[in-house]
Amino acid sequence: MTAPSFRNWQSVQDEVLRRIHAREWKPGDLIPNEADLAIEFGCARTTVNRALRSLAQNGLLDRKRRAGTRVAAQPVAKATLDIAIIRNDITDRGQKYGYQLLQSRTIVPPPAISGAMKTGAGQPLLHVMALHLADDAPYALENRWINTAVVPQALDVKFDTSSPNEWLLQNVPYTNGEIAFSAKMASRDEADVLACLSQSALFKMDRLTWDNGQSVTKVQILFAPGYQMRTEL
Amino acid sequence: MTAPSFRNWQSVQDEVLRRIHAREWKPGDLIPNEADLAIEFGCARTTVNRALRSLAQNGLLDRKRRAGTRVAAQPVAKATLDIAIIRNDITDRGQKYGYQLLQSRTIVPPPAISGAMKTGAGQPLLHVMALHLADDAPYALENRWINTAVVPQALDVKFDTSSPNEWLLQNVPYTNGEIAFSAKMASRDEADVLACLSQSALFKMDRLTWDNGQSVTKVQILFAPGYQMRTEL
DNA sequence: CATGCTAATATGTATGCACATAACATCATT
DNA sequence: AATGATGTTATGTGCATACATATTAGCATG
Structure with a gap:
């Protein structure tokens, strides 16, 4: 042989x-x-x-x-997901990207959020809500908190033409973070913004990022009904 | 220096x-x-x-x-998800794993499914529905089709004590596949089995696997409300 | 000016060698 | 039999070197 x-x-x-x-x-x-x-x-x-x-x-x-x-006795399938910038997600599919700022203000967050971010209790955060559109239809609702102590520049940014999603990814470094995916029933307000029925099942992504032990930002993104996150094995 | x-x-x-x-x-x-x-x-x-x-x-x-x-100009965050066997998912969290077979029969599937699997139209598939439990509470509903042409051994397996999820992973090789995650509103039947309210938002995983161009199996897993898929960045 | 050849360059990879390190096996000691 | 020292073994890694290959820049040619 x-x-x-x-x-x-x-x-x-x-x-x-x-x-x-x-x-x-x-x-x-x-x-x-x-x-x-x-x-x-x-x-x-x-x-x-x-x-x-x-x-x-x-x-x-x-x-x-x-x-x-x-x-491997039990081949743990490892799926690698590319968490792209939402704009790219949309344009890559050949759709027109649209963006709309809903709200932007500095607040002292409720304990639940500062707890998750492990910031000081009285620490003010910048809160931004924005809507991403694909071919003029609501695509995803971004609900974000930014730690102004770590990212003071964010206070000078008007998120009226590009989303915090993009701005942060391009301007703020981070060392680590975590992502969680889940399903959530649309509240009345959410349904309103996403132009879907109240109680629709929405795909939700929660993301928390850190830079050297300091929390940078927390974001919740709610995708309009029909959204699928796909990957090859 | x-x-x-x-x-x-x-x-x-x-x-x-x-x-x-x-x-x-x-x-x-x-x-x-x-x-x-x-x-x-x-x-x-x-x-x-x-x-x-x-x-x-x-x-x-x-x-x-x-x-x-x-x-990288736009650091595409790559999240690697470990798609484990459901049993491990549960026991790793220190919960008791339970399993219940709901249905198992050979059928000629509706066109939608054989279409996705790209099997011949008249090709019979083995259809299995099973419930995974964590600490005796419904955890996930597995809804599976197996291509009997490729995996004839599956016909001899009684999936009454262990799930197709496990059996396939341990016994049937595959070369590639795809996974999609989404959110789905619970139908009345699904809510019934998962012991949740009808119209609950459920986290859904769809998986299709192939072995050298032949489709092996297609599965849809519906997780009970509250399920989160997490990963580090 | 357009086109195509050629050289330069940065990454990609193969190889032989050496040593580091984790984990297991063995044997001696208590 | 439990404990600990020691050696063995398979993987993990570093290095110098060589060559492969993609891509670009520059030059020459029509």
Whole structure:
């Protein structure tokens, strides 16, 4: 039997994938170590390492030092979502983007919000509500709080032509954050703004971002009925 | 000024991240090339490459051959969601997992479904409905179609103690698929099963998986009100 | 002026080697 | 038998080097 010779890490990855799909290596199985695979594939161990590392990152393999590499018993599907700027989301689909500022003012927020943001209780936040439109139809309602202590420049920005969504993403750095997705029944006001029936089921995204331990902003985005967030596996 | 010397790719990555956050390198800026950075950091180009490659994968840098590396103008936040097996989702939170089969039968599906699955029109599918419970409360309703042409073994499985969700993930390989998330108003039947009010807003996940061009399964999972899908940024 | 060839350049990747590190196995000690 | 020291092993990473490849700039040619 001639060694087929897999010279680059992509083809090594493909071959490993093939064996997993063909169930030559079953979930839970320990696969040969890098050195052996390198010999079998006729390439350097580095190359095998690169291929396996990549597969591990995608959740198809579990790797542990000394213990070896095994096929993930329960392939946790990792879906990568691209949380784009809403404007791009819309224009990428060939629709016309529209924007409308609903409200912008500085307030001392109710405890629930400053609690989530872990700001001081009396800390004033900038509160902005805006509507994103696709082909003139309401698309998403942005409800945002900005920590003025961290982002004082925000106070000088009139969010009347472009959304806080865009401005913050382009002007304010952050180190980490969290996102949560859920479903919410439309309140009367929300239904009004989004031009849908009250009690409609809306897709909701909550996002909290931080910069070196200081909370930057909290946003809730409510999408008009029919919105879908999609991704490949 | 002494060169701080960043010896491993993680610390190089951290330093690059720091510069991005500190806006020493602003969005859209072209950053020094790998060779120069390697000299500055006192490490090999390979190490810089590893760091930058990783950052590019996370969407913070845009890299092009010959054109160089620049800070992403619009940092598309990439959120990676771990779509776990529902049982794990529940037990990981320290709750008791429960399962209940509602229905299982072979049917010729309505055109809408076979259309989405791109199976032959008259192709019979196995249809299974099941309920997942957390601490005895309804948690999610699984509504699944399985392509019996591709997965004939499924016909022999009684899904009375463990869900198709688990069985398929552990027994049937797939090459690719797609996931969509959305919100849906609970129908009367759905509300009944999930023990919630009719018209509640439910978080919905639709998933379609393929194996080498053949559709394997299509599933719709409706989560009981209150469900949140979370992830770090 | 348009077009196409060519050279320069930055990233992409393969390789052999070395050493670091985690985790397990084994054996000795108590 | 429990505990701890020690060695072994597989992955993790760094480095120097070489070559591959995409893309751009510049030049030459029609």
